[in-house]
Amino acid sequence: MRRLYVAALEAEGDGDAATAESGYRAVLRAEEDFLPARLGLARALVVQQDADEAIAVLSVAPFDAEAVEARGRLLLSLDRFEEAGTAFARLERLAPGSAEVLLLQAEALAHTRPRAARQRLEDWLGHPSVSGIDASGARVAVLVADALREAEDEDEAQQLLESLSAASGAEEHEILRERLDRYQVEKAARMLARGGSEPLPADVRGRLERARTSFAAGDVTLARKELAPLVRAHPRSAELLATWAAVSAETGEVAEAERALHAAMALEPLDAAYAAALGRLLLEHYGGLHAREAAGHLERAVRLRPGSGDLWLSLADARWQGGQLDAAARAYAGAVQRGETAERAVARQTPGPEREAFPAPVELDERELSLPLGYWVARVYAAAGRTDEALAELATLRNEGEEGPEVAELEASLALAAGELPRAETLYREALAARPSEPRLLVGLGDVLLLQGREAEALVLLERAAGLPGGASAWLPLARHRYEAWKPWEAEAQVERFLAGAGAGPQLDEALALKADILLRQRQIRSAAVLGGVGLLLLPLGVWAARRRGGSVEELLARSPDAFRDLAPVLSALRHEVLKHNTSLLEPLADAVERGDDALVAWASERLFGEQGVVERFREHTARIAAIGQRHGMVLNLVRQDPLFAPALAAVTRLAGLQRDLDRMQPRAAQGLREVAEVLNGDTYRGIGALLARGQCVAITDELVARAWDAVQAEPARRDAPRLPLGIDLPEGLYVRGSHRDLHDVLANLFRNALQAGATRVAVRTSVVEDWITGLESVVVRVADDAPGKVSTAQIRSRFIERGLGLVVDLVHRFGGSVSVVDEPGFEKAIALTLPRTEIPGDVP
Amino acid sequence: MSLRRVLIIEDGTEYIETMTRFLADGFAWERAGSGPAGIERLRAGGIDAVFLDMRFDRAPEGELIGDLDEVAERFSGDRVLARRFVEDHQGTFVLAALREAGVTLPVVLSYDFSGEPRRWERLAERFAPVRYLPDNASPAQVREALGG
Secondary structure, eight states: OHHHHHHHHHHHHTTOHHHHHHHHHHHHHHOTTOHHHHHHHHHHHHHTTOHHHHHHHHHTOTTOHHHHHHHHHHHHHTTOHHHHHHHHHHHHHHSTTOHHHHHHHHHHHHTTOHHHHHHHHHHHHHSTTOOSBOHHHHHHHHHHHHHHHHTTOHHHHHHHHHHHHHTBOHHHHHHHHHHHHHHHHHHHHHHHHTTOSOOOOHHHHHHHHHHHHHHHTTOHHHHHHHHHHHHHHOTTOHHHHHHHHHHHHHTTOHHHHHHHHHHHHHHSTTOHHHHHHHHHHHHHHSTTTTHHHHHHHHHHHHHHSTTOHHHHHHHHHHHHHTTOHHHHHHHHHHHHHTTOOHHHHHHHOOOOGGGTTSOOOOOOOSSOOOOOHHHHHHHHHHHTTOHHHHHHHHHHHHHTTOOOHHHHHHHHHHHHHTTOHHHHHHHHHHHHHHOTTOHHHHHHHHHHHHHTTOHHHHHHHHHHHHTSTTOGGGHHHHHHHHHHTTOHHHHHHHHHHHHHHHTTSTTHHHHHHHHHHHHHHHHHHHHHHHHTOOGGGGHHHHHHHHHHHOBOHHHHHHHOTTHHHHHHHHHHHIIIIIITTTGGGHHHHHHHHHHTOHHHHHHHHHHHHSTTOHHHHHHHHHHHHHHHHHHTTOOBOTTTTOTTHHHHHHHHHHHHHTHHHHHTTOTHHHHHHHHHHHIIIIIIHHHHHHHHHHHTEEEOOHHHHHHHHHHHHTSGGGTTSOOOOEEEEOOSOOEEESOHHHHHHHHHHHHHHHHHTTOSOEEEEEEEEEOTTTOOEEEEEEEEEOOSSOOOHHHHHSSSOOTTHHHHHHHHHHTTOEEEEEOOTTSSEEEEEEEEBOOOTTOOO | OOOEEEEEEOSSSHHHHHHHHHOOTTEEEEEESSHHHHHHHHHTOOOOEEEEESOOTTSOGGGOOSOHHHHHHTTTTOHHHHHHHHHHTHHHHHHHHHHHTTOOSOEEEESOOTTOHHHHHHHHHHSOSEEEEOTTOOHHHHHHHHTO
16 A cells, blocks of 8 residues: 555656546555545645545545645635635634634635634734744735725725734735735825815915915914915815824824824825825824834835935834834834934934933034944844843944944943943943033943942032033932932932923933932931931941942832833732742642652642743743843842842742752752742742832822923923912822823823813812722822813724823823713813722721 | 532632642532633532632633623723733622622632732622632642631
């Protein structure tokens, strides 16, 4: 039989399908269940164009996954989609958990049920074995998108390709983008067939130019007044709509601007200007929320006008803000190739969460510096925490002789983050030699010197920086120094100067946390004076010593509260995936050792010491925590300085050392296990839980609300407006999930909207509601105003919402809350933020 | 001494594996992979107590108790957030459903409520008889809680 099968295979290989068919049939007569022969017979029949017979041959083996798959694929190739779908559904039962089946199902369903196909495609992408879109995935994605479009759901088709293209490699990205382009061209053709954009008559053009002149002169109100009747009279002029959008954006009517640009794009889909304007609008007015959508429009603009370096730069900004750093680097490379300088590229970087640990963008002077692209690439890597790659880029630059203060400064910030203080000092000094009056460099060097304990030198530099224009950020390290030197009243004055000069920047939380500590210390000193206690005064030395040796997670959070967002998932995984279910077993495992239950000990040993066991995973997670510290500019010393992790890591080391004794069932292992259990299953487990609970907690206080209100009233746009009082009615003890800065931003956005809409009265009120099933409470914060005009809950949940509201919705979502519109007696309306309440010891029920 | 028959309701198999290995003596363990399956099993009778996990993030959507559309309203209509919420608190959803179905057996909920004493007070009163154990509780603590 084997000879027959080999002969059939050879005949098939030689292209003699008829002989191959006879051979395979002969094999099957002898051995009906020999699957390779059945598959070969089906292939031979297909070559001879007898697909029906091939399907029949394969149908004989309904319980064999390979045969069922072959039948499904054959049916698919014959456009018999329903039957193919049935075959693949069967295949899914025969080979559960296979990613490939999901993709095949998506392909089959595309022709009959496109939305179900989309779901299958997304299931495939979410499968653990699928790391991204490959060539087959891209092919099926295009098929599904085409089917959606055929079903007259062009938006969904476009959205699908947009989202997948951002997650795919370069080649697949090209395939998907090409299809998107084709959609666009077809859309354009359809639009042109209906007449396209309307050319403007000469008199209207003259009025448009007048409006543009008013706009350019800064008289936005007049420009708006001049444009409004023109837009009403000529709704099919892309040019008018785009100008209307620019004016609307300037007056804060971002949703209106967005609508106008969508309309302009529909009328002139092949003009890069409108796509670019829409992309930039989305980028600039939604705080990064719609950066990826912006990137989609800008990418289209780039394709329409690939020679424009400026468009490439905008695209790079959008990719950067959307967290797509590799794509951002590619776009910046595109910009530089088209004559943009990397210096401009750097200057255009918009502050985003990734950049918080780094200095503000370089202030441009008149000189053309033409920084090399490698510098910018290094900066992208640095911001993403990919330090090694950043350093490699910078080393290449130096090898090529491309040195300068910017390169040295970036290297210095990386060295500081890595705790290499002497190197950081050398590099800052190198940069300062070229730019001796750059406050940012003075502050950087001052920070390094403080960390080395060279206070006197550091203070000279920081005080010098604080006296220079743009040097307000120096007040923060100075304030911290005064605080640590137990001079809290001086520290308070300095932190206030920081808040006044640079407080809205990324260090706001840090400054507010420091201020809270300063006020606490003032109270402590008052108490110490009353009690005659002097012991407290010894504390600063200890604090300083700890800082010099590296800090703890608690200290990191006090210094950079935003680090919590990065830490929370790691801490949560450590608690739930590593400790829970495992460390609770240590004590009973000790009992098992003592009674000689070697089967149980072997089972537990694998969970503790095997691949991805407790020991390995605990160390992985703590290494991640240390890396997060570095990213936020602090060297963590978990092994020696952290009151929570130092004993935990010692216990894990002890546990690892017990493996040998456990494997040999040595009775002394039992005692070791019990001691390790006491630490890991006790203090460590509880401590991580407490850290998670505290870090997610912020109090809604009069001070927080008033600070947001004052910040909005002090904005340049309201400089000449009368200061309005704010009605605040908050009980004490309301703690919710979230961060101080996010809550501040949410309130400030709501206040700004109310004032821009003409409110004369604004009030903040709260109530508490409880969910009956989970027992969880929520705090409802209502921001009420008397501005005319209604807004509905549905509107604020939609895309077309006022400037800032998108950000509010996004931030509140991050806390696990929601936003709605409610009636408020005595006011026109109230925006209600429902935020999960957290319990902390000592708060008020 | 008669065996104490306990139904573990969990989406994984960690608890059943641990209990059957470390608390074989005095207990007979059964497992249900979801709230609805647990209720169905309890209706058949023969169970003395329930050991209930809190987080069900591996359960298919169809096997979660809780109206996702209703919960989504609390998250500005976002069903993804709603599903996560229902998964994270599924233990309480199952507990409420058990009581709704007339199951009055003692329940041990595996979740650390020590940081939320007021919340626990409300739940304990509402869904009695129920107690909680932190999710890293040792087998000995589980034995004590289940009265074995």
